[in-house]
Every structure is written in structure tokens, then in C-alpha cells.
Amino acid sequence: xxxxxxxxGAGQAGVQTAEALRAGGFDGSxxxxxDEAYGPYHRPPLSKAWLAGEMDxxxxxxxxxxxxxxxxxxxxxxxxxxxxxxxxxxxxxxxxSTLPYTGLVLATGSTPRRLPLPGGDAQGVFALxxxxxxxxxxxxxxxxxxxQLPVIVIGGGFIGLEVAATARKKGLSTTVLEAAPRLxxxxxxxxxSDWYADLHRNHGATLVLDARIAAIETDAQNTVTGxxxxxxxxxxxxxxxxxxxxxxxxxxxxxxxxxxDRGIVVDACGRTSDPSVVAAGDCTARRLxxxxxxxxxxxxxxxxxxxxxxxxxxxxxxxxTATPWFWSDQYDKKLQMAGLSMGADQWAVRGDMGGSGDxxxxxxxxxxxxxxxxxxxxxxxxxxxxxxxxRKLLDAGVSPTLAQAGDLGVELAGLLGR
Amino acid sequence: MANxxxxxxxxxxxxxxxxxxxxxxxxxxxxxxxxxLGECGGSCACATCHCYVDESWQDxxxxxxxxxxxxxxxxxxERRPNSRLACQIKATAGLEGLIIHLPATQE
Numbered sequence: 001x002x003x004x005x006x007x008x009g010a011g012q013a014g015v016q017t018a019e020a021l022r023a024g025g026f027d028g029s030x031x032x033x034x035d036e037a038y039g040p041y042h043r044p045p046l047s048k049a050w051l052a053g054e055m056d057x058x059x060x061x062x063x064x065x066x067x068x069x070x071x072x073x074x075x076x077x078x079x080x081x082x083x084x085x086x087x088x089x090x091x092x093x094x095x096x097s098t099l100p101y102t103g104l105v106l107a108t109g110s111t112p113r114r115l116p117l118p119g120g121d122a123q124g125v126f127a128l129x130x131x132x133x134x135x136x137x138x139x140x141x142x143x144x145x146x147x148q149l150p151v152i153v154i155g156g157g158f159i160g161l162e163v164a165a166t167a168r169k170k171g172l173s174t175t176v177l178e179a180a181p182r183l184x185x186x187x188x189x190x191x192x193s194d195w196y197a198d199l200h201r202n203h204g205a206t207l208v209l210d211a212r213i214a215a216i217e218t219d220a221q222n223t224v225t226g227x228x229x230x231x232x233x234x235x236x237x238x239x240x241x242x243x244x245x246x247x248x249x250x251x252x253x254x255x256x257x258x259x260x261d262r263g264i265v266v267d268a269c270g271r272t273s274d275p276s277v278v279a280a281g282d283c284t285a286r287r288l289x290x291x292x293x294x295x296x297x298x299x300x301x302x303x304x305x306x307x308x309x310x311x312x313x314x315x316x317x318x319x320x321t322a323t324p325w326f327w328s329d330q331y332d333k334k335l336q337m338a339g340l341s342m343g344a345d346q347w348a349v350r351g352d353m354g355g356s357g358d359x360x361x362x363x364x365x366x367x368x369x370x371x372x373x374x375x376x377x378x379x380x381x382x383x384x385x386x387x388x389x390x391r392k393l394l395d396a397g398v399s400p401t402l403a404q405a406g407d408l409g410v411e412l413a414g415l416l417g418r
Numbered sequence: 419m420a421n422x423x424x425x426x427x428x429x430x431x432x433x434x435x436x437x438x439x440x441x442x443x444x445x446x447x448x449x450x451x452x453x454x455l456g457e458c459g460g461s462c463a464c465a466t467c468h469c470y471v472d473e474s475w476q477d478x479x480x481x482x483x484x485x486x487x488x489x490x491x492x493x494x495x496e497r498r499p500n501s502r503l504a505c506q507i508k509a510t511a512g513l514e515g516l517i518i519h520l521p522a523t524q525e
Contacts, residue, residue, distance in 0.1 A: 037487075045460065064447060067447070303457055319437040334485065
């Protein structure tokens with residue numbers, strides 16, 4: 001049989017793997033299976049510019065069909081894989097057909113966690129992952145605007161806060177309920193969590209921290225009417241958006257006996273426990289050199305693991321070891337993060353944090369996370385130059401001192417040498 | 419709307435009509451033109467939609483923002499005085515006839 005690679009998942013990781021295979025000289029067949037009705041599209045704008053109505057759906061397209069055709073990548077939409085048969089080397093599809101492979105790529109993505117509370121499946125309660133989710137939220141926002149109903153966001157993470165910012169832009173009454181004592185507590189330094197809380201409050205959003213939710217309240221038609229807290233207080237709502245994290249889509253891999261641990265376990269090169277099977281993107285849990293597992297959900301992780309996975313299928317080693325980076329757009333503030341801040345014990349702020357609430361003030365600064373003397377991560381707000389330099393510093397393993405990081409008079413680029 | 423010509427690194431040239439509000443990154447991708455990735459979807463966060471504005475147009479486009487200029491430090495192909503990020507240039511009637519050259523690599 002001639003070489004044929006099947007890719008399950010037509011999102012960022014799947015598309016990147018397909019294109020990297022062609023760029024790497026692979027001339028066998030490539031079949032890209034997407035379980036949605038749409039071809040590959042950009043997810044990041046769904047919570048931001050698209051939801052705000054600033055772009056139309058045609059502008060979400062990630063690769064036009066003719067581009068995939070030019071690269072001889074066969075895209076199948078509405079194609080749901082029901083099983084992987086590793087012994088026979090084929091995948092089974094929901095239409096009863098099977099598709100043989102010589103190499104298999106798992107780029108199955110992730111699924112938002114559902115609210116494990118009474119009423120969590122009511123009409124008007126949504127998570128945001130796909131174009132269908134985003135369309136439903138946009139339609140419901142229009143109803144809320146017309147009927148002057150408030151929007152409740154459950155979860156003060158990136159998705160939730162981006163949706164909250166968009167809702168405020170549209171003039172909707174918006175409340176964010178966060179279970180932790182601060183926003184973005186798992187990723188940001190406390191000083192930046194507080195800054196983001198001010199940013200949202202100054203734009204008119206209501207924040208409830210340490211929120212204890214008891215149930216979603218509904219009417220007789222099972223449509224959401226509000227969120228009831230543990231103390232009995234009810235926040236009325238015409239729309240509830242739930243952003244409380246995602247779970248890796250590793251069910252197919254698990255059923256096929258591949259090693260999984262809250263994600264499909266891969267090495268730095270995207271290889272699974274089966275030499276014919278690689279994985280990339282949100283669905284993976286990457287084994288680090290110290291044996292621990294790292295789950296990342298980001299565009300960069302999808303593209304870099306996609307390149308690694310393609311190389312692995314071509315018999316090459318292309319480990320993804322670059323510094324992780326992420327971004328989030330809220331109001332007119334662009335947050336760019338480099339590195340992983342988990343375990344940081346001290347922080348330095350570089351630049352001027354003033355003006356979070358006043359759009360006319362630029363407010364350009366970065367927070368440097370340290371563990372002891374070692375720089376772990378840098379979070380930059382409207383400071384792309386800091387962000388890009390941080391990626392270089394972290395890639396090179398170069399740490400400024402805490403004092404240097406906080407001193408605008410010290411040119412940090414000088415630490416990189418020549 | 420504006421008719422804009424994209425010249426790929428291979429020399430292949432394609433002219434497309436872009437509606438107002440569409441940015442050049444979206445214009446290349448929707449029309450199957452090779453040479454732009456646009457990984458971040460147009461947020462000025464990834465620098466994989468690097469392009470070169472034809473020299474005849476270099477002084478006629480709205481200036482790049484500070485954020486775009488910073489991100490241009492991170493492009494994969496050579497940065498030149500006429501380097502821009504395609505996601506930051508939006509089509510308007512004033513861009514009728516614009517010529518954009520695409521680099522050989524974005525990564």
C-alpha cells in the first residue's frame with residue numbers, strides 16, 4: 001500500500017500537520033477529517049472581533065478549499081471518526097466506512113467542561129468552542145440587547161473575560177462569577193489579576209470573586225432566567241456563558257489503547273506510544289524531561305506540535321521546546337504572555353500600570369515572574385516589544401535580576417549578548 | 419472595495435477584489451493565495467502574515483501602529499523598510515491597484 005496519512009481533526013493542529021507534511025516532501029495521500037460542517041477556521045476571533053460583529057464568518061476561514069486542493073490535501077467535513085483500529089491500521093467513520101492509514105495524526109482538540117450544576121443544560125447556557133457555539137451566543141446576545149436582559153459569565157479565565165469584554169462593548173449588562181479569589185488566578189501574578197479586575201469594573205462589568213454558585217434558574221420552558229448563589233441571591237440572566245476550562249478529546253485514543261493521562265501522552269516530538277500514531281494540539285499531554293505532563297491549549301502549541309508530529313511521521317526529530325506564548329484581547333488591551341509562571345515566588349513590574357480604566361491612557365507594561373533568581377515568564381500589556389524580547393530571553397535561558405527587570409533604565413536586550 | 423494584486427514568492431500573481439473591512443491576510447487566505455499563515459487569526463500576535471508592500475505604494479498606506487512595528491521584529495523572512503503585517507492593512511477604495519509581494523517563508 002502506498003503511504004497514506006489520515007488526520008483526525010481539521011483545526012489549527014490538523015491543518016498545520018498536513019501542510020508541514022507537504023513542506024517536508026511527503027507525496028502520499030493526506031486526508032483531513034473534520035467533524036464540523038465547516039472547513040478549517042480561526043477560533044480565536046470567536047470570543048472577540050467576530051462575536052463583537054466586527055467581522056463576518058467568511059473572514060474566519062483559515063485555509064480556502066482551493067489552497068488545500070493545491071497542496072493535494074483532501075478535506076472531508078462532517079466526518080466523525082468512531083474508532084481507531086491500530087492492528088488493522090484503519091479508522092472507522094460514523095457513516096460505516098473505514099479509511100486505511102500508514103500514519104495517523106490525532107488532532108482532536110478539546111471540549112469545554114460543562115457546568116456540573118442543576119440547570120447547567122438549560123436553554124441560553126453556552127460554552128464557547130465552535131462557530132455554532134459562537135453563533136448561538138451572538139443570537140442570544142441580540143435577544144438580551146433587545147429585552148434588556150443581563151449576561152452572566154461563569155469563570156474569570158480568558159474565554160470568559162473576552163466574552164465579558166465583548167458583551168460590555170455591545171452595551172450589555174454583564175456580571176462575571178469567578179470561584180477563585182482573583183481573576184486568571186492560575187496564570188497571572190496577583191498584581192495583574194487586580195489590574196484586570198479594575199479594567200473590567202471600569203468598563204462597567206460587575207465582578208463577583210469567591211463566587212459560590214448553587215444552580216441555574218430556569219422558566220417553565222427550561223430557558224435560563226438567572227444564576228442562584230449558595231447564599232440564595234439570584235443574579236437575573238438572559239444568557240449564561242460558561243468558561244470553566246476544557247478537557248482533552250482523548251476518548252478515541254483511550255479506546256484504541258494509547259497511553260492517555262488527561263490528554264494523549266506525547267513526547268516533545270509529538271510521538272504517542274504507537275510509532276504509527278502522532279498527536280498535536282489541545283488533545284495532547286506532553287511528557288517533559290522530568291517526567292511530568294504539560295497540557296497547553298494555544299495556537300502556538302497546535303502549530304508547533306503539528307510541525308513536530310509531521311516531522312515524526314517523516315522519520316525526523318523536531319522537538320517542540322520553544323517558550324510557550326499566548327495572548328488575550330480584552331477591550332483595547334492586548335495581553336501577551338511568554339513562558340509558564342506556575343511556581344513563581346516574586347514579581348517585578350516594568351513600565352506604567354496606570355490607566356487600566358481609561359482607554360485614553362496607553363498603560364503599557366510587563367510583569368516579570370521569577371522563581372528565586374530565575375525568570376519563568378513575562379506577561380505584557382500593550383507592550384509587544386517586551387513580549388518578543390521575553391521570548392528570546394526565555395529561549396536562551398537568560399534571566400535579568402529582579403531589579404533589572406523592574407528598571408526601565410536597564411536595556412534588557414543587552415543581556416542577550418551578540 | 420479594492421482590487422489588490424498579490425505576488426507569491428514563486429512569482430505567481432493573483433488579483434482579487436477585497437470588500438471594505440477585509441484585511442489583506444484574510445484576502446490571501448480566502449482566495450487560496452500561498453505565502454501567508456495568519457496563525458493568530460488577525461490579532462497582531464504571531465507575525466506570520468508578513469508581506470512586502472510594492473515600493474510604488476510604500477508611502478501611500480496608513481502608517482503601521484507601534485504594536486505592528488514591534489511584531490515585525492519577529493518575522494521569519496528578511497524585514498525590509500516596506501515590511502508590513504497583512505492582517506493590519508484593511509481594504510478601502512483608496513487601496514485600488516495595491517500590489518503586495520509575499521515572502522518565501524513565515525516560520
